[in-house]
Amino acid sequence: xxxxxxxxxxVDPGNMDGVYKDIIIRDGLINALIEPEEAFDPGDVTExxxxxxxxxxxxxxxxxxxxxxREPGHEYKETIETGAKAAVRGGFTTICPMPNTSPVNDxxxxxxxxxxxxxxxGLCHILPVGAITHxxxxxxxxxxxxxQQKGMVAISDDGRPVADARVMRRAMEYANGLNxxxxxxxxDLSLARNGAMNEGITATVLGIKGIPNAAESVMVMRDxxxxxxxxxxxxIAHVSCEESVDAIRHGKARxxxxxxxxxxxxxxxxxxxxxxxxxxxxxxxPLRTEKDRQAIIEGLVDGTLDIIATDHAPHSPLEKEVEFxxxxxxxxxxxxxxALSLGLVQEGKLSLSQLIEKMSKNPAxxxxxxxxxxxxNPADITLIDTEAYHTIDPDTFFSKGVNTPFVGFNVKGExxxxxxxxxxxxxxxx
Amino acid sequence: xxxxxxxxxxxxSLSPQDITMILDTAEGMKEINKxxxxxxxxxxxxxxxxxxxxxxxxxxxxxxxxAKRLSADVISISTGSSxxxxxxxxxDTVKNLEAMSPDIIVMRHSSSGAAQLIARKLSPSVxxxxxxxxxxxxxxxxxxxxxxxxxxxxxGLKIAIIGDIAHSRVARSNINGFTKMGxxxxxxxxxxxxxxxxxxxxxxxxxxxESCVEGADVVMMLRIQKERQEKILFPSEREYASRFGLTRExxxxxxxxxxxxxxxxxxxxxxxxxxxxxxxxxxxxxxxTNGVALRMAVFYLVAGGKKYADKD
Numbered sequence: 001x002x003x004x005x006x007x008x009x010x011v012d013p014g015n016m017d018g019v020y021k022d023i024i025i026r027d028g029l030i031n032a033l034i035e036p037e038e039a040f041d042p043g044d045v046t047e048x049x050x051x052x053x054x055x056x057x058x059x060x061x062x063x064x065x066x067x068x069x070r071e072p073g074h075e076y077k078e079t080i081e082t083g084a085k086a087a088v089r090g091g092f093t094t095i096c097p098m099p100n101t102s103p104v105n106d107x108x109x110x111x112x113x114x115x116x117x118x119x120x121x122g123l124c125h126i127l128p129v130g131a132i133t134h135x136x137x138x139x140x141x142x143x144x145x146x147x148q149q150k151g152m153v154a155i156s157d158d159g160r161p162v163a164d165a166r167v168m169r170r171a172m173e174y175a176n177g178l179n180x181x182x183x184x185x186x187x188d189l190s191l192a193r194n195g196a197m198n199e200g201i202t203a204t205v206l207g208i209k210g211i212p213n214a215a216e217s218v219m220v221m222r223d224x225x226x227x228x229x230x231x232x233x234x235x236i237a238h239v240s241c242e243e244s245v246d247a248i249r250h251g252k253a254r255x256x257x258x259x260x261x262x263x264x265x266x267x268x269x270x271x272x273x274x275x276x277x278x279x280x281x282x283x284x285x286p287l288r289t290e291k292d293r294q295a296i297i298e299g300l301v302d303g304t305l306d307i308i309a310t311d312h313a314p315h316s317p318l319e320k321e322v323e324f325x326x327x328x329x330x331x332x333x334x335x336x337x338x339a340l341s342l343g344l345v346q347e348g349k350l351s352l353s354q355l356i357e358k359m360s361k362n363p364a365x366x367x368x369x370x371x372x373x374x375x376x377n378p379a380d381i382t383l384i385d386t387e388a389y390h391t392i393d394p395d396t397f398f399s400k401g402v403n404t405p406f407v408g409f410n411v412k413g414e415x416x417x418x419x420x421x422x423x424x425x426x427x428x429x430x
Numbered sequence: 431x432x433x434x435x436x437x438x439x440x441x442x443s444l445s446p447q448d449i450t451m452i453l454d455t456a457e458g459m460k461e462i463n464k465x466x467x468x469x470x471x472x473x474x475x476x477x478x479x480x481x482x483x484x485x486x487x488x489x490x491x492x493x494x495x496x497a498k499r500l501s502a503d504v505i506s507i508s509t510g511s512s513x514x515x516x517x518x519x520x521x522d523t524v525k526n527l528e529a530m531s532p533d534i535i536v537m538r539h540s541s542s543g544a545a546q547l548i549a550r551k552l553s554p555s556v557x558x559x560x561x562x563x564x565x566x567x568x569x570x571x572x573x574x575x576x577x578x579x580x581x582x583x584x585x586g587l588k589i590a591i592i593g594d595i596a597h598s599r600v601a602r603s604n605i606n607g608f609t610k611m612g613x614x615x616x617x618x619x620x621x622x623x624x625x626x627x628x629x630x631x632x633x634x635x636x637x638x639x640e641s642c643v644e645g646a647d648v649v650m651m652l653r654i655q656k657e658r659q660e661k662i663l664f665p666s667e668r669e670y671a672s673r674f675g676l677t678r679e680x681x682x683x684x685x686x687x688x689x690x691x692x693x694x695x696x697x698x699x700x701x702x703x704x705x706x707x708x709x710x711x712x713x714x715x716x717x718x719t720n721g722v723a724l725r726m727a728v729f730y731l732v733a734g735g736k737k738y739a740d741k742d
Contacts, residue, residue: 201627207542207564207602210626277543322519323541325562 002026002045003422007036007054008383012373013357023058025379028421032375051424053383056416059356060371061093061124061380063363065261066158066183066237066309067334069095069126072113073102078314078400080114084123086312086334086399088426091415093380094125094369095312095334098158099136106131106142108150115151123425124418125380127153127367129183132171136160141171144178153367156183158237161219163189168223172232181233181259181366186219186244187285196325198271198286206277208324213292216285217243224251224258235366236260238311240285242295249304259366260299261309263333264340265405267296273405279320279327281405283313297349306362308355310337314401332401336392338384340406342413345386352386379422386413388428433731437549437556440565441606449611453575455727456720462499463722473502473733476533480506481524482559483539488694488718489559489569493536496725505532524548533733537561542599555732563599569693570603572724574611576717577648580689585612590642590684591633592618592674593652593701594663596625600693601652605631618642619674622663639674646684650691651676651701667700677703681711689713 003025010016010023010033024031024040034040042048069083080097087095097114099105105114111128118126130152131142136159144155155175161184162168168184175182192215197203199210220236224247227234236248239262251258265283270290273281281287299305313330320327341359344350350358360382364371371380392409394402418426433451435443444452462470478497482490490506497504520539527535534555537545542562549556560566578584589608595601595617608615609632617628618636629635636642643649654670664670681690690702690712698704707714 199626201630204625204627205602205631207562207599209563277546318519321521323539323547324543325541 001047001049002031002042003049003051004040005051005053005058005381005383007052008056008058010058010373011353011356012060013353013361015372015374017353023373023379023381025419025422028379028423030373030375030377030379033373051417053417055385055387056383057352057386058373059382059384060360060364060373061382061418061420062091062338062359063094063367064092064310064312064334064337065096065307065363065366067095067097067312068100068314068330069097070314071101071117072110077316080117080126081121082398082400083312083314083334084118084121084126086332086397087124088418088420089398089415090334090336091338091382091384091418092124092334093382093418093420094127096127096129096153098129098156099131100159104131104135105129106134106136108143108146111147111150111152122423124420127151129154129156129158131155132157132162132182133167138162138164138167141174144175144180148178148180154181154183154235156185156237158183158185161185161187161189165222165226169226169230172226172230172234176230176232179368181235183235183237184219184223185237186216186223188215188218191215191218196282197274198288200271200289202271202274206274208274211284211286213241213243213288216241217247220244220247224248224256227251227258228254228256231257233257233259238263238266238285238309239296239299239305240266241288241292245295245299245304249299249302252304259306259362260304261307262296262300262305263309263311264337265331265333267293267300267344268340269405277324278405279322279324280331280403282324282327282329283311283331284329297344300344300358301349306358307366308337308341308358309363310334312399314399315403316400320403331403331405332397332399334399335397336404336406339390339392339411339414342386343411346412379419381419382415383417384413385416385428388412388414388416390414433734435732438567438728438732439545439549439556439558441567441570441603441610446610449571449574449607452571452724452727452731453578455731456571456575456724457579459726459730460720460723462726463719468499469501470499471501472730473497473500476502476733477531478502478504478534478536478729479527479532480504481527481535481537482506482508483537484560486538486559489538492718492721493559493725496722497729499722500726500729502729520544520548521551524552528552528554534729557728557732560599563597563602565603566599567603568721568725568728569600570607571728572717572721573604573650573691573693574607575720575724576691576713577689579720580713581647584608587613587647588645589613589615589648589650590646591615591650591652592639592642592676593654594623595619595628595652596623597655598652602631604650605633609633616642616646620664620670639676639680640683643680644683646688648689648691649676649681649684653693653695654697654701656697667697671700675701675703676706678705681706691717694718
């Protein structure tokens with residue numbers, strides 16, 4: 001079968017920036033990019049599907065390096081299926097679920113389960129992140145090689161830091177031999193413990209125990225030092241504060257193999273979102289101050305922060321409609337990320353091409369994936385309607401999680417269609 | 431003017447006029463407590479639930495007595511006897527209470543914001559008897575009542591608050607209340623007990639107890655919780671007493687007519703010297719006496735406040 005995407009403007013960072021081409025897809029792969037009115041000889045193929053994407057922007061499929069799918073173990077919060085549906089609706093063609101499931105993804109059986117489930121669903125690519133240590137307990141290394149053979153693409157104890165620097169060092173040294181990136185959940189628990197929001201004026205007024213910026217930045221600095229020591233690739237997850245951005249900028253200048261991500265909430269909101277004890281504004285690391293928010297944007301603009309991930313963390317009302325200090329950390333993000341991130345383009349902070357680098361090209365590079373829109377590559381394509389005004393409404397989410405602080409936000413731009421290996425896996429209702 | 435609030439959750443949501451009305455009402459209530467028959471029928475037929483999720487003796491007793499003197503029916507449940515220990519959520523527990531039609535729920539809870547959480551979900555009035563580190567509005571109001579009684583005013587006074595500001599809901603509510611009423615508030619404590627950005631509440635942080643107390647009209651000491659020592663907030667009670675304890679010598683730096691307050695329970699010899707606690711400037715027991723009248727006033731006003739609100 002052949003598919004022709006007609007009329008879209010192509011933004012493929014590094015290759016094309018706003019060129020009008022039709023994309024020909026054959027057998028799940030990009031076959032050719034041709035001029036809009038150019039005839040195409042389908043050869044012996046009789047069935048040609050045409051997608052009129054006039055007014056849309058075609059980009060290499062978005063990749064989210066940091067999600068929580070909750071399956072196995074906490075299916076009441078999210079399943080691989082609902083998470084994948086949320087992903088393709090948000091324009092993502094590849095997502096990387098973190099290993100803090102139950103059981104933990106610290107062995108090849110769990111990895112294989114997730115990968116097989118993804119194949120059965122056929123929605124998007126799901127590339128699991130394996131645990132650094134058994135049971136995320138920070139003591140002994142999980143079998144990275146075995147998991148990698150089943151499709152694991154990176155390691156992290158996300159949700160928990162690897163507290164022991166020696167264990168982290170060994171993990172980096174070992175992972176380096178497998179060319180696996182080590183994703184650091186940077187948090188010094190001795191500084192963060194019992195904290196429920198950013199340490200600062202709002203926490204003082206509300207009487208909530210705070211988590212200082214230093215709880216993050218000291219660990220960022222440690223892991224950059226360990227990356228320099230070991231030569232391993234380290235990727236800093238969910239950067240929230242100015243000091244971490246500075247440390248990463250400095251590390252990159254020294255030639256350390258460090259990459260970093262932030263999430264839309266860190267460049268959109270500040271600690272003030274917590275003001276009415278809103279548990280939907282509770283996440284870890286916490287929302288920081290305006291100064292930090294500006295530093296995050298600055299880090300995205302100058303390239304210190306390579307990617308935008310969501311840290312999609314679905315929870316049920318059981319964990320959120322409770323006392324603030326007892327509420328679970330985390331918010332959903334797959335279905336709001338693109339719209340919120342396009343805000344940076346609308347504000348003139350990033351070009352659309354730069355944004356697609358953050359949401360597709362750079363995460364692909366970290367994972368070692370070539371996702372250029374060129375013949376021979378899988379047809380993982382997101383068609384974005386950059387002009388679609390809408391209001392964020394959790395009732396419309398495909399995710400089971402409705403825990404978002406962005407309820408009622410008026411935003412512009414969203415995924416109009418998502419194709420994975422040439423198949424339409426999401427199409428916006430018209 | 432009338433009291434428009436259904437709930438009393440914190441000082442922040444009260445206007446200076448609200449506070450004045452509460453204090454005026456409390457002064458009127460005080461006389462009832464001196465009668466041979468200390469009971470009026472004001473809240474007869476009203477049901478007040480005291481829902482204490484944190485240990486408390488004096489605050490609970492004070493609310494209990496206040497409710498009974500107004501002829502309300504009082505039911506008291508605490509952590510041990512409630513379903514919370516059986517795993518029920520806070521909202522489910524209070525929804526069950528609500529189903530039995532109480533008029534006022536008085537809650538103490540260890541989580542900041544808990545009172546706001548339940549007030550959003552409930553139709554009965556909610557009176558916050560202390561939520562986490564956030565607020566303890568009735569304590570602050572009874573402190574203001576005591577100060578106004580002794581000094582004739584609050585505006586223009588200098589208030590010194592010494593102790594663990596970071597972990598004190600009393601401090602937060604008092605900084606809020608006294609500054610709202612036009613007083614100047616100075617605080618001091620070891621650096622471990624001064625939370626980030628406390629100045630934004632309107633107080634000043636003094637470098638030591640001497641400069642904090644100097645020229646003060648009111649010296650308020652906060653309880654040092656011994657378990658905090660394990661949390662590395664201070665090296666020893668001995669050192670705390672020597673650096674931040676209120677002694678006669680330090681009190682002499684305050685105004686001649688300065689009063690000494692403490693929300694209790696006191697650690698004699700730690701934050702407050704024995705002689706100062708029992709000295710003629712101490713109004714600590716009068717705070718307790720005023721607490722009953724103040725809580726009677728709060729019950730009276732929130733009960734009526736709701737009634738008026740319903741009419742509108």
